Amino acid sequence: xxxxxxxxxxxxxxxxxxxxxxxxxxxxxxxxxxxxxxxxxxxxxxxxxxxxxxxxxxxxxxxxxxxxxxxxxxxxxxxxxxxxxxxxxxxxxxxxxxxxxxxxxxxxxxxxxxxxxxxxxxxxxxxxxxxxxxxxxxxxxxxxxxxxxxxxxxxxxxxxxxxxxxxxxxxxxxxxxxxxxxxxxxxxxxxxxxxxxxxxxxxxxxxxxxxxxxxxxxxxxxxxxxxxxxxxxxxxxxxxxxxxxxxxxxxxxxxxxxxxxxxxxxxxxxxxxxxxxxxxxxxxxxxxxxxxxxxxxxxxxxx
Ligand SMILES: Nc1ncnc2c1ncn2[C@@H]1O[C@H](COP(=O)(O)OP(=O)(O)OP(=O)(O)O)[C@@H](O)[C@H]1O
Ligand SMILES: [Mg+2]
Numbered sequence: 001x002x003x004x005x006x007x008x009x010x011x012x013x014x015x016x017x018x019x020x021x022x023x024x025x026x027x028x029x030x031x032x033x034x035x036x037x038x039x040x041x042x043x044x045x046x047x048x049x050x051x052x053x054x055x056x057x058x059x060x061x062x063x064x065x066x067x068x069x070x071x072x073x074x075x076x077x078x079x080x081x082x083x084x085x086x087x088x089x090x091x092x093x094x095x096x097x098x099x100x101x102x103x104x105x106x107x108x109x110x111x112x113x114x115x116x117x118x119x120x121x122x123x124x125x126x127x128x129x130x131x132x133x134x135x136x137x138x139x140x141x142x143x144x145x146x147x148x149x150x151x152x153x154x155x156x157x158x159x160x161x162x163x164x165x166x167x168x169x170x171x172x173x174x175x176x177x178x179x180x181x182x183x184x185x186x187x188x189x190x191x192x193x194x195x196x197x198x199x200x201x202x203x204x205x206x207x208x209x210x211x212x213x214x215x216x217x218x219x220x221x222x223x224x225x226x227x228x229x230x231x232x233x234x235x236x237x238x239x240x241x242x243x244x245x246x247x248x249x250x251x252x253x254x255x256x257x258x259x260x261x262x263x264x265x266x267x268x269x270x271x272x273x274x275x276x277x278x279x280x281x282x283x284x285x286x287x288x289x290x291x292x293x294x295x296x297x298x299x300x301x302x303x
Contacts, residue, residue: 005065005132007037021059022214023052024207032198033060042156042177044192047200049182050244057137057178066176067134071122073144079151083123083161091117113165123155127171135176141191142181149188156194205232208248216252226263227252229297234275239284243275250274263299265291 008014014034036043061068098108126136160170
């Protein structure tokens with residue numbers, strides 16, 4: 001381990017570490033991160049969209065000075081994209097060169113499945129030697145299929161990958177693994193069992209305010225409070241898709257771009273598309289409902 005790589009020594013130190021990168025965590029999340037680092041276990045984070053699941057991996061890598069190795073999951077993701085691939089073109093070339101040089105078949109074959117001809121993809125790269133353990137982000141695991149989850153089991157429990165034609169590659173020191181899911185389907189218990197689990201919810205008003213202050217520092221304290229109160233009230237409605245933190249932050253930036261000093265019904269109506277992404281939700285909130293929510297949070301509904 002290099003001397004400049006230090007894991008946080010406590011939950012408070014973890015909160016502080018994340019804050020250095022403007023990530024405002026609550027105590028349960030900081031506890032989960034602290035334990036994952038301390039126990040060298042993968043952290044499985046599930047939650048609503050736009051609530052800071054992916055960001056935590058980015059922030060951790062930045063704060064710890066680690067490389068961020070990201071595996072974006074999608075349907076049909078296979079071993080050759082996620083883990084490793086043999087470089088067939090180079091292997092073919094090697095065979096031809098061996099033939100031309102008159103080398104025996106055995107001699108040529110012996111060398112073909114070695115590191116020289118291997119292309120490391122994110123999972124394998126995360127297990128290869130690093131001065132500082134990298135952060136391996138396996139993002140949106142619920143988008144893959146079950147065979148891929150099964151493939152992950154060896155990586156998650158033993159931090160190793162078996163390459164049948166070559167050898168088993170094991171990490172000298174486990175990478176920091178963050179797995180996220182939007183829970184569009186349940187992830188298999190076998191994966192979850194190998195991880196610490198944390199559910200991220202929408203933030204409460206105090207935390208959302210702290211995040212807005214950090215992420216949209218040019219918005220006044222007054223406007224920031226209004227933004228948070230309005231979004232929190234919006235989340236009480238029965239909408240198809242509730243706004244996440246990313247939408248709150250975007251809305252703050254949009255309101256600044258519109259030179260809004262405080263919320264008024266017209267400005268809200270004009271910028272609803274930043275907060276809500278479904279026409280039915282927008283139609284439901286636009287107009288009288290937006291004015292009602294604004295009055296509810298103490299804004300000037302008749303401005
Ligand atoms: N606790 C937090 N502190 C500061 N900023 C945050 C926090 N949580 C989220 N954000 C900000 O909110 C935005 C969305 O976060 P992120 O992309 O991590 O969400 P997500 O949960 O991965 O969403 P999705 O499920 O859509 O991928 C980012 O811009 C991030 O900076
Ligand atoms: Mg994400």
